[in-house]
Amino acid sequence: MSTLTPERWLEVSPYLDHVLSLPEAERPAWLDSFRTEKPELVDVLRSLLEEQRAVAAEHFLENRPAPPTGTSLEGQKIGPYTLISPIGQGGMGSVWLAERSDGRFERRVAVKFLHLFLMGVEGVERFKREGRILAQLAHPHIAELIDAGVTPSGEPYLILEHVDGGPIHDYCDTHVLDVDARVKLFLDVLSAVAHAHANLVVHRDIKPSNVLVGSDGPGKTTRLWYRETSCG
Known part of the structure; x- marks a missing residue:
């Protein structure tokens, strides 16, 4: 390993x-x-x-579960949510679209899993730290952390607000935004970053693919990889 x-x-x-x-x-x-x-x-x-x-x-590594796959997770329950389809797959983890299915109300969310088979114990601690950091950031342009937990098979997960949209650069090109409109949109991103900095959090992975623009327009940063900064 x-x-x-x-x-x-x-x-x-x-x-x-x-x-x-x-x-x-x-x-x-x-x-x-x-x-x-x-x-x-x-x-x-x-x-x-x-x-x-x-x-x-x-199909095993030191009794750790195998990494999530599209065929193994579709339709599975994570608390009151049912996994629908994969949104993204990466070296560190995967993100799934899910919807609430307990009948209380309707809501779609993004469920982010950690790949234990690559990250190990250190990765689990970083994943927990990411959840704690997201929990302290309440801002209209930062995707909300809704819940967190561990599956019965041992996979840590975060349940995040689902942003129904696409990367900021694709949004700008698709809607043929002029310079003023692009700057206005980017100010939303800067507002989110400023809020994180005010809470002593540095993003460290800001790039167009990590900033989604929802169908309602405002930019929301997703797939956050935070590290706490030191004071002084």
């Missing part, structure tokens, strides 16, 4: 997401070409891919 520092995880995660999205036959060629760009990460990625293949082949 690879042991990486949180900083190293943040660096390698986007590339791990990308290589996992490729057909397995194309991964060696991509890694070879990637060596000219980030040679220090290639061996790390190869090691993580080997671990992923081992888990897929054996």
